[in-house]
Amino acid sequence: MSNQIKADSLFKNYPKEKNIWCKRGFWIGVASIFLSFIGIIPLFGLIISIVGLVKFDKENHSGLWMGITGLILNLLYLLVNAYNNGHLG
Numbered sequence: 001m002s003n004q005i006k007a008d009s010l011f012k013n014y015p016k017e018k019n020i021w022c023k024r025g026f027w028i029g030v031a032s033i034f035l036s037f038i039g040i041i042p043l044f045g046l047i048i049s050i051v052g053l054v055k056f057d058k059e060n061h062s063g064l065w066m067g068i069t070g071l072i073l074n075l076l077y078l079l080v081n082a083y084n085n086g087h088l089g
Contacts, residue, residue: 016060021052022067029073036077037084045074 028045035041049070056064082088 016062018063019052019056019061019067021048021055022061022063022070023052025049025052025070025074026063026066027070029070029077032074032077036081039078039081039085042074042078042081045070046078049074 025045025048028041028048032042032045049067052067053064053071056067058064079088
């Protein structure tokens, strides 16, 4: 019994890997700040960020903040693009 507890405690301290979908969604969101006039980029980043948040596993992944920030940035600049092209307001 004590061997099992020791083995479990050894594996809990490993570093978590970044969720690649959240990371990509974040960087596409940063790119959409500068490229919001191309409407497909924030739309693509929004989809990638949503996929990253759906696939996020709290036990094995880190970088949830990247997915949430990517979602916000992509949504914001998608709305900016829609407003600039006369689709809103």
